[in-house]
Amino acid sequence: MRELPDRCDVLIIGxxxxxxxxxxxxxxxxxxxxxxxxxxxxxxxxxxxxGHSPYGMREFRRVMGGQAYAKxxxxxxxxxxxxxxxxxxxxxxHPGGRVSVSGPDGxxxxxxxxxxxxxxxxxxxxxxxxxxxxxxxxxLNTGSLQGLVYLDGLKPVRRPVIVGTELVSFSALxxxxxxxxxxxxxxxxxxxxxxxxxxHWLPQVLGTPVxxxxxxxxxxxxxxxxxxxLRHNGQDRELEADGxxxxxxxxxxxxxxxxxxxxxxxxSQGPEVxxxxxxxxxxxxxAGNALRTIETAGWCWDEGRSVAxxxxxxxxxxxxxxxxxxxxxxxxxPIAYAVPQYIVPGTQPAALKQLQLRLSRPARGAVxxxxxxFNVNSRPERRxxxxxxxxxxxxxxxxxxxx
Amino acid sequence: MPQLRESRDALxxxxxxxxxxxxxxxxxxxxxxxxxxxxxxxAHDILDGASKANxxxxxxxxDAPPGSLELRCIQDGHREYEEICGDLNLPLDRCGAxxxxxxxxxxxxxxxxxxxxxxxxxxxxxxxxxAETLALEPDLAxxxxxxxxxxxxALIDPWSAPHAYLEQALLNxxxxxxxxxxxxxxxxxxxxxxxxxxxxxxxxxxxxAAGLYGDHxxxxxxxxxxxxxRPRKGQFIVFDKTAAKFNRHILLPVPTEKTxxxxxxxxxxxxxxxxxxxxxxxxxxxxxxxxxxxEYLHQKGAEILPALxxxxxxxxxxxxxxxxxxxxxQIRAHAGQNMITVGGxxxxxxxxxxxxxxxxxxxxxxxxxETTPLADPIRPQVANLSEIHERDWQRPGNGGIVCHCEKVTxxxxxxxxxGPLAPNTLAGLKRRTRVTMGRCQGFYCSAALAACTRGRLxxxxxxxxxx
Numbered sequence: 047m048r049e050l051p052d053r054c055d056v057l058i059i060g061x062x063x064x065x066x067x068x069x070x071x072x073x074x075x076x077x078x079x080x081x082x083x084x085x086x087x088x089x090x091x092x093x094x095x096x097g098h099s100p101y102g103m104r105e106f107r108r109v110m111g112g113q114a115y116a117k118x119x120x121x122x123x124x125x126x127x128x129x130x131x132x133x134x135x136x137x138x139x140h141p142g143g144r145v146s147v148s149g150p151d152g153x154x155x156x157x158x159x160x161x162x163x164x165x166x167x168x169x170x171x172x173x174x175x176x177x178x179x180x181x182x183x184x185x186l187n188t189g190s191l192q193g194l195v196y197l198d199g200l201k202p203v204r205r206p207v208i209v210g211t212e213l214v215s216f217s218a219l220x221x222x223x224x225x226x227x228x229x230x231x232x233x234x235x236x237x238x239x240x241x242x243x244x245x246h247w248l249p250q251v252l253g254t255p256v257x258x259x260x261x262x263x264x265x266x267x268x269x270x271x272x273x274x275x276l277r278h279n280g281q282d283r284e285l286e287a288d289g290x291x292x293x294x295x296x297x298x299x300x301x302x303x304x305x306x307x308x309x310x311x312x313x314s315q316g317p318e319v320x321x322x323x324x325x326x327x328x329x330x331x332x333a334g335n336a337l338r339t340i341e342t343a344g345w346c347w348d349e350g351r352s353v354a355x356x357x358x359x360x361x362x363x364x365x366x367x368x369x370x371x372x373x374x375x376x377x378x379x380p381i382a383y384a385v386p387q388y389i390v391p392g393t394q395p396a397a398l399k400q401l402q403l404r405l406s407r408p409a410r411g412a413v414x415x416x417x418x419x420f421n422v423n424s425r426p427e428r429r430x431x432x433x434x435x436x437x438x439x440x441x442x443x444x445x446x447x448x449x
Numbered sequence: 450m451p452q453l454r455e456s457r458d459a460l461x462x463x464x465x466x467x468x469x470x471x472x473x474x475x476x477x478x479x480x481x482x483x484x485x486x487x488x489x490x491x492a493h494d495i496l497d498g499a500s501k502a503n504x505x506x507x508x509x510x511x512d513a514p515p516g517s518l519e520l521r522c523i524q525d526g527h528r529e530y531e532e533i534c535g536d537l538n539l540p541l542d543r544c545g546a547x548x549x550x551x552x553x554x555x556x557x558x559x560x561x562x563x564x565x566x567x568x569x570x571x572x573x574x575x576x577x578x579x580a581e582t583l584a585l586e587p588d589l590a591x592x593x594x595x596x597x598x599x600x601x602x603a604l605i606d607p608w609s610a611p612h613a614y615l616e617q618a619l620l621n622x623x624x625x626x627x628x629x630x631x632x633x634x635x636x637x638x639x640x641x642x643x644x645x646x647x648x649x650x651x652x653x654x655x656x657x658a659a660g661l662y663g664d665h666x667x668x669x670x671x672x673x674x675x676x677x678x679r680p681r682k683g684q685f686i687v688f689d690k691t692a693a694k695f696n697r698h699i700l701l702p703v704p705t706e707k708t709x710x711x712x713x714x715x716x717x718x719x720x721x722x723x724x725x726x727x728x729x730x731x732x733x734x735x736x737x738x739x740x741x742x743x744e745y746l747h748q749k750g751a752e753i754l755p756a757l758x759x760x761x762x763x764x765x766x767x768x769x770x771x772x773x774x775x776x777x778x779q780i781r782a783h784a785g786q787n788m789i790t791v792g793g794x795x796x797x798x799x800x801x802x803x804x805x806x807x808x809x810x811x812x813x814x815x816x817x818x819e820t821t822p823l824a825d826p827i828r829p830q831v832a833n834l835s836e837i838h839e840r841d842w843q844r845p846g847n848g849g850i851v852c853h854c855e856k857v858t859x860x861x862x863x864x865x866x867x868g869p870l871a872p873n874t875l876a877g878l879k880r881r882t883r884v885t886m887g888r889c890q891g892f893y894c895s896a897a898l899a900a901c902t903r904g905r906l907x908x909x910x911x912x913x914x915x916x
Contacts, residue, residue: 085850085853086893086897087849087897095896133849133850135842135849135850135853135856137842137856148842148843148847148850148856149849150845150846150847150848150849150859151845151846152843152844152845152846152847153842153843168889168892168893169892171763171888171889171890171891171892172890173762173763173764173765173890174761174762176740176743176744177738177740178737178738178739178740178743179737179738180735180736180737180738181738181766183875183876186891186895187890187891187892189892189893189895190891190892190893190895190896193895193896193897193899194895194896194899197896197900198896198899198900198903200899263740264737264738268734268735269493269874299889301689301690301691301854301888304689304691305690305691312759
């Protein structure tokens, strides 16, 4: 294990796609000391335990499995001279880029000129979904399911219910297929699938019914899941199952920022950033799914690379001061949040090149950004982007809905 | 492992039925007094019934019925906990409580409650005006009218305490059988022959500490019972560690006849909890979570500490109190039958356990149990999981953090799995280490946890969990 430094130029918290691409970019641009702290036993992030899915087109110009992709990202960052430290958990962020770390050898402090928060996202637990009943074993997220399957070679469920129809929900379905499990149902509270990805044939092929307008309201069983309650049109029925996979409803893993002095946007649940990916403490930057949920590995990789360019400018004293930042005021309506939250006047290229929105409910109409207007017809959890507003114009965000 | 040896042929002095907090404390007391003790637990692991879910408070008894056995046990128990917590490495957060009045009626009752507290020898209570209350608890909703402070109400770890009690018993010679349900028993005038799912147990005395099944065990062994268990469910919500900064004292409502009411307090692990409800039910095995009730608890919490409105709830749990029809503890020695029933320990089991154990030992002595106290008993230092002492992740050689939300290290997990009171289920490992009990509820660490528990738990996926 490499020794942790006492100081460095850039400290990157999180060795997933965003953190690793930032590490590579910083070193390739000649930044002296770049260290990545990863709390898991290996770098690579979520792709590491997602065995299937197409990865790598944007980054390596070929289709790869998740594990190969994770290894390739790690090798590229390391090859450029970034130092990757695994089994290192950051326990506190202090003003000005000082960070507390816990590792197998105990506590350590690192003072960095800049820190990148690339801590990613996690799926909502059953608690956040207000599910009732008991708390037996066999209640998992896609993340824990895939960890148990692909990292440990276990078969934790045989007949689970899959909750959700996001991209990741179909990933969970494929993982079930991989271990020979036969999901008894997919359950979606909305009237149609959340994802646009053309996977609607998958459940049919597997013989798994998909129930729309249906909520999973309770889990039953003492030691293992034995059944669930499904609610459709106010009617409850029980369905036998030996597991529940709660998929998606990702949220930024932002506990470090929340516990520290860094301002967190209650709506996006990520740190409040300007177009350079810079946080309320300008020693800190953020990129990837720590900013908002949920984007593909390729998007996060690209964002890591762009925010790394901002960090280079900051190290050279070339970023405009954050004190001139103007907040984008979101009048809400169906707009759940927008990232970045601040625009700083200046000519330096933005790292977050577009304004990223998410809706809180399905909606059709025009997004009004200052004097500009963009037609939108979309649903929650889907990416909506538009050009960044000019700092000189009114920064109000509204929505004219067409019913 | 000490708990599995030669139980079948031996004659025990005492068999304790039930390894909840009360059974664990009784096993410790009798062992320290020199009795050859065995603990029989019907579940896979200890603390699997009423003791797996509570509000983790060490009470003073300020509001207990004056002159009651419950009051005496709480106060003896509180005193003994303070004496032994250093020896056993148990946390004690002496944060004190505020009993809050929100209405005119409640305010009018404060004086009587203060008098009751003083009559109960809790004479350090301090009446507080609205301004004084808000000065002590600045994030409290400003419509509070008045309060009084109970300085010695404290926070403890509801699992490490009973684990320490039983571990000390085991290390000093006691035995433990799990998956051991008592099915029948015969008293021949000298000793008991208990028929269990783990074979016959021969013992001079039997102590029924079966909690939610206390009346059933009396029925099985004595053919009669003079109390009925009426389970009373309590649901709780737990906020993330970021919410703990809004709270300093244990915030208690003015109690009613039936319940202490909904409490807001921190935990020794650095979270903040709101609960419990008090809901009577027939079912003794399952405590169902009800989303609407959890929502209500969140609202209720936000009425007391407004900042909680915007804080995420990261865990929810429900437990069952082994209430009987009577408010008072149902503790009695059955004359001529070498049996003591310890039942109806309604809601103060954690606070009262050590005191109950002393009381039960005295009853045993009266019934003819003669023992010689251990001269120099082993005092195990149990693992500290609380934020008020140094944690393992802050020390070298910890093997790295496995559960990131609760900062549980590999060394802590190994120590739990190899200790004298090793768990055999994931639920048991959770209570001993807090793995997967944080905000991600296992999203990140399930795989790493499965890898390091492989072959060491009976069923690694059996994860019924709490808190």
